[in-house]
Amino acid sequence: MIMERFMLTPRDVLRSVNESECGFMMREASSWMGFVLTLCFLISMLPNSSRAEQPRVKNVLFLISDDLKASVLGCYGDAVCQTPNIDRLAERSVVFDRAYCQGTLCFPSRQSFMFSKYQGVGPVNLGEHFKANGYYSARVGKIYHMAVPGDIIAGTDGRDHPESWTESFNSPGREAHTPGDFSCLNLNIFTTELAGRQSTQNPHRMFVAVEYDGEGVDQPDSKSATKAIELLNEHSKDPFFLAVGFVRPHYPMVAPRRYFEPYPWDEMTVPEFSADDLDDIPRLGRTGTVSTTNPIGEYPDNQKRMWSSYYATVTFMDEQVGRVLDELDRLGLRDSTAIVFLSDHGYHLGEHGLWQKSNLHEEVVRVPLMVSVPGINPGRSESLVELVDLFPTLSELAGLAIPNSVQGKSLVPVLENPQLEVRDSSLSYTGNGFGLRTNDWAYMKYKDGTEELYDMRVDPDQLTNLADSPGHQEQRDQLEALLHSRLKQGEIATN
Structure with missing residues (x-):
C-alpha cells in the first residue's frame, strides 16, 4: 500500500484498502461499533511513523548559534574550548558527527533549513508550519538572516519572514562600539577609544574583538536567553515552537573579560600554514580572505588572538544556552520537548590560510547538530545528514503532516537507530560552485570547471587535492555523476 507520509485520514485509510476487502469489512461491520472496531484495526496496521495522531513531543526548542564550527565544541573533540552546557545537552541527545549545511553563508543557509529547500523558498516554512497547526511560534534573536553587526546595533528584523511567528523579539547590542579593549587584529590596532572602530559595512570588521569589564547582560545573546526564559514561563502550558538565535561567535567577537581569561592568546595553537598549501586549491575554492593577501597573515600573534577571541565568545554563548536549558528543566518541560542545537555553517580560522566562510571545505560545511527527544536514547551517529532534514524531522516528532514542498528527509529513523543511513551524500554550495560529501x-x-577531491579516510584535513591524480579519475567521474544527479533532484540553479 503506497501512502503519503502523515497525510492519511480515516477516510483515506478505507479508500486505500482494496474495494472488495473494504466492502467485505463494511458488511461485517453491521453496527456502528463494528465499523469503529474495523476502522481501528485498519489504523493499527499503519506504521507508527505514519500516524500524525501520535506525536512524540508537545514542544520544540530550536537553538542556533552563528558561525560556529563543530570542531571547537568539547563534545566534538576540542580539549581547550569550554562548552559545558552544550556538552551537557549532547549527553542527552543524538549527536550527528557528519551534519552538513547547504548554503555556506548565513542568508542562504538559514533560508534553506527553515524552508527545507536547497535554494529559494517554498510555500511554507518551519515556524509557519507549527504556527498553522496551533502552536505558539516565537523567534528570539537571529533565526533568518540578520546583518551582524548592522541589524543587531539597529535592533531591526533583517530578512525575517514574519509569517513564521506568533511573536518575534530582537536582541540589540552595541557590538564593536561596546566600551572596552577594542582590537582590529588584521590591522594590528588596539585601543579603548570609541571613535573610528571597524563596524557595520567596514571592510575589516571580521577581525574585530572587544574585551570589556561587565557581566554580559548588555550583550545580545544574554538578552535572547532572558527573553527565551520569559517566554518559556509564559507558554509552559501551551504547545510551543520556540526558536532562539544566538549571534556569537559571529564577529565582532565581544564578551566580558572573564570569558577571555581561560584562553591566554600566547597559549593558543593555530593551524599550520605555508603559502604552498594553497597551490592545489583552485582560485574559486578560496575564500575572499586569505593569509597571503590579507594583513592577518603578517601578524602570527594576532592569529592566536583570533582563536582566543573566538573561544571566548563560544563560551559566552554556551553559558546563555545553559540558562535556557536550566529553565526548561526547572519548569518540568524536558519530558515533553524536543531540543535541537545547530549552527548555520562552520568557519575558517586560518586552516589552509583561509578565514571566515563561504567555501566548500570541511571546516565550513560541517556543522554541529544534536537532537534531544524524550524517549529516544542518546548516542552518536556518523550518518550523513543535511540541515534541510530538520523540517521534516521536527514535523514527524510533533505528529504533523510533512508538506510536499520540503526537500529534506526525516531523521527520525536515525534518531531511533543511529546506525541507520538515510543519505549516501550531502550537498553544499557557494556562489562559485558545489560540494558533495560522501562517507x-x-x-x-566550480563554475570555471576546476575541481577538488579529497580522500577523507586518510586526509581528513583536506591537504592533498586528488582531482588531477591519474589514479583517482574513476572515483572523480563517479562523484561528478552523483553531483549532477543531486543537483537535478534538488532543483538547484547551476548557472
Whole structure:
C-alpha cells in the first residue's frame, strides 16, 4: 500500500484498502461499533511513523548559534574550548558527527533549513508550519538572516519572514562600539577609544574583538536567553515552537573579560600554514580572505588572538544556552520537548590560510547538530545528514503532516537507530560552485570547471587535492555523476 507520509485520514485509510476487502469489512461491520472496531484495526496496521495522531513531543526548542564550527565544541573533540552546557545537552541527545549545511553563508543557509529547500523558498516554512497547526511560534534573536553587526546595533528584523511567528523579539547590542579593549587584529590596532572602530559595512570588521569589564547582560545573546526564559514561563502550558538565535561567535567577537581569561592568546595553537598549501586549491575554492593577501597573515600573534577571541565568545554563548536549558528543566518541560542545537555553517580560522566562510571545505560545511527527544536514547551517529532534514524531522516528532514542498528527509529513523543511513551524500554550495560529501570522499566542482577531491579516510584535513591524480579519475567521474544527479533532484540553479 503506497501512502503519503502523515497525510492519511480515516477516510483515506478505507479508500486505500482494496474495494472488495473494504466492502467485505463494511458488511461485517453491521453496527456502528463494528465499523469503529474495523476502522481501528485498519489504523493499527499503519506504521507508527505514519500516524500524525501520535506525536512524540508537545514542544520544540530550536537553538542556533552563528558561525560556529563543530570542531571547537568539547563534545566534538576540542580539549581547550569550554562548552559545558552544550556538552551537557549532547549527553542527552543524538549527536550527528557528519551534519552538513547547504548554503555556506548565513542568508542562504538559514533560508534553506527553515524552508527545507536547497535554494529559494517554498510555500511554507518551519515556524509557519507549527504556527498553522496551533502552536505558539516565537523567534528570539537571529533565526533568518540578520546583518551582524548592522541589524543587531539597529535592533531591526533583517530578512525575517514574519509569517513564521506568533511573536518575534530582537536582541540589540552595541557590538564593536561596546566600551572596552577594542582590537582590529588584521590591522594590528588596539585601543579603548570609541571613535573610528571597524563596524557595520567596514571592510575589516571580521577581525574585530572587544574585551570589556561587565557581566554580559548588555550583550545580545544574554538578552535572547532572558527573553527565551520569559517566554518559556509564559507558554509552559501551551504547545510551543520556540526558536532562539544566538549571534556569537559571529564577529565582532565581544564578551566580558572573564570569558577571555581561560584562553591566554600566547597559549593558543593555530593551524599550520605555508603559502604552498594553497597551490592545489583552485582560485574559486578560496575564500575572499586569505593569509597571503590579507594583513592577518603578517601578524602570527594576532592569529592566536583570533582563536582566543573566538573561544571566548563560544563560551559566552554556551553559558546563555545553559540558562535556557536550566529553565526548561526547572519548569518540568524536558519530558515533553524536543531540543535541537545547530549552527548555520562552520568557519575558517586560518586552516589552509583561509578565514571566515563561504567555501566548500570541511571546516565550513560541517556543522554541529544534536537532537534531544524524550524517549529516544542518546548516542552518536556518523550518518550523513543535511540541515534541510530538520523540517521534516521536527514535523514527524510533533505528529504533523510533512508538506510536499520540503526537500529534506526525516531523521527520525536515525534518531531511533543511529546506525541507520538515510543519505549516501550531502550537498553544499557557494556562489562559485558545489560540494558533495560522501562517507569517504569530498568533491568540489566550480563554475570555471576546476575541481577538488579529497580522500577523507586518510586526509581528513583536506591537504592533498586528488582531482588531477591519474589514479583517482574513476572515483572523480563517479562523484561528478552523483553531483549532477543531486543537483537535478534538488532543483538547484547551476548557472
